[in-house]
Amino acid sequence: MIFYYNNNERGHLIENNTSSQREQVARKIGVFVAWPYSSGPRHVGHGAALLPADVVARYERSRGSDVLMVSGTDEYGTPNLIAAEKKGMSTKDFVDMTSAIIRKDFIDLGMSFDWFTHTTSPNHAEVAQNIFANLVDSGYVTLGTMNGSFDSITSQALPDRYVEGTCPRCGTEGARGDQCDNCTSLLDPTDLIDPHSSLTKNPVEFRPTQHYFLNLDLLKNEVEEFIEQNPNLRTEAKKLSSSLISELRPRAITRELSWGIPLPKGYELENGENRVLYVWFEAVIGYLSASIEWAKNKGNPEAWKDWWTENKSKNYYFMGKDNVPFHTIIWPAIIAAKNHNVRDGEVILKKPDIIASSGNLNFGGSKFSSSRGNVAYIKDMIKIVGPDALRYYLISSGPENRDSNFAVEDLILKYNNELLAKWGNLVSRVTNLIERDFNGIVPSKENINSVSDQDLLNHVATTYKTVGELIESGKLSAALREVMDCIAHANKYIVEEKPWEDTSIKNGRSEEVLTALSIFIENINKLLCPFIPHASQKVSNAFGQKDIISPMPIEIKNQYGQGVLSGDYSQSLDWKYTKNWLGNKLSGGKAVIFPKFKNEEILKVFNDLL
């Protein structure tokens, strides 16, 4: 075993294989999760993109980092306005309902948010309005005019693709305002013959409208520098961003809607027309506003600053790949602009450190689509297979670097043949032997030092470092694979050592082997904890531990009475080799943590839900 001095002032000896970082001053880690649009329950594709955030957060906490994990539901915008109308509900009631559904999804999945709030939070409106006003004052946001499409009856502003009409080139009806699917001509909404809204079928009217614009062209150099000099952008994210950056131009950041954050006082249009901040401007500000809201709620209103000041923290942002430009261009641009006009008492905001984007999770070869019924919801999958089977599958087979495909059959296979057969079965056979031959007391033989024992324990001890490094570099599926490989070592070991054979000999080989295996299981269980926290807690309890190693989020109210997610995660496990279980009494004898799934039954339930 190698020892070395870490480079902090205390300089005491630490073991190389138990992760030196926790010995250093606790560092701040921001885990910022893309805000789900609160249109309804989240499908497993959303889970695949956001789950890595929880793995990183749990891992970082366990190695002693001070983690702030925030997000919330993105509630403003046209789609919710329309959806609520269709349901005959007020927009506020609709988003309250859908936001609650999403919070339930995340609680069930075990997403350990410190603060999961709302874009409809008054605090968010205030922060967004302040930034907006600041940018207007410094000239990065200015008034301009654009030609808008409107529903002539409802006056609703329409996106290009909601404008429908007859194609001027090929005469096909039902061409969209951006493109005709029949002849593939690129179109402008004004090109269409007889343009009408695809939502209401009402005629479309075009008229120049006044809006505030974010002058992205003025910020091009700073954004470019941010992208080029960021070593942590995944290559795809970098490519995606670089191609967009050459054509940066002012973008309208206000909309003519009733459902949104109003312009701050003193910045309203002179003609008295109503404008609200557009979601892609205000929603990204949510990372900051949620941090502030969390700090206020905690009674320490300045606490958020540790995560937003340069050189104090390392901030991860997690999202699906379609979200990347908003985090590599828009958000850094807003931050850069804001930092040009720092007022007394304000901090210079730090830009993202790590943009962790995932690919898309497809289903049956094409993307999830609620409207086409081609979808698997998180809530349904959790109902059928539980949170950890889903987590295991999404991390091990999910779209980490590229798009991947979701299949319930694969999930069941992964669970039954890996999680259950390799890990669950090991726990089961070891607890069974301890119960049978040692009256349920975990053996604690001193001096286990045969070569095979040492190999096994060294392997799991060094795996902390390997897995930690893989998690930090965003390779979660490889990290999980590393743990599973380590488990394979134990399955080989138990077959070779046959601890079930010498039951008559007390203090014999069996005691040594089961001691080693108990230590092994204790540590593997911790290595698995960020990935499958629910099951880890159960294994820990089965071995007689009372402490919480996998704290879970709970729903509380924020200072405005809105339902938010928070939690106390101070009791996280330690990311280092330990042997605390020896001598414990098993809490329930032989432990079966993972029930076996019957393929046909699961598929039947799943298909019935579709």
Added chain:
RNA sequence: GGCGGUGUAGCUCAGUUGGUUAGAGCGCGGGACUCAUAAGCCCGAGGUCGUAGGUUCAAUCCCUACCGCCGCUACCA
């Protein structure tokens, strides 16, 4: 149409900054065992790394073209 991605064993995916026999898990075939959730262990069979050219001493990995699939194309993140 434009932009981008992708095509590696039956399946889901790694990987190669170009270099001797291309990897994993699952699935499949065979074997020995029985503590264990018919799980675990051992052995094995499967791939001309989408197609055609080019660059190179050498390409699955670079370039070009083509074919297939997927996504985005700005006011639904």
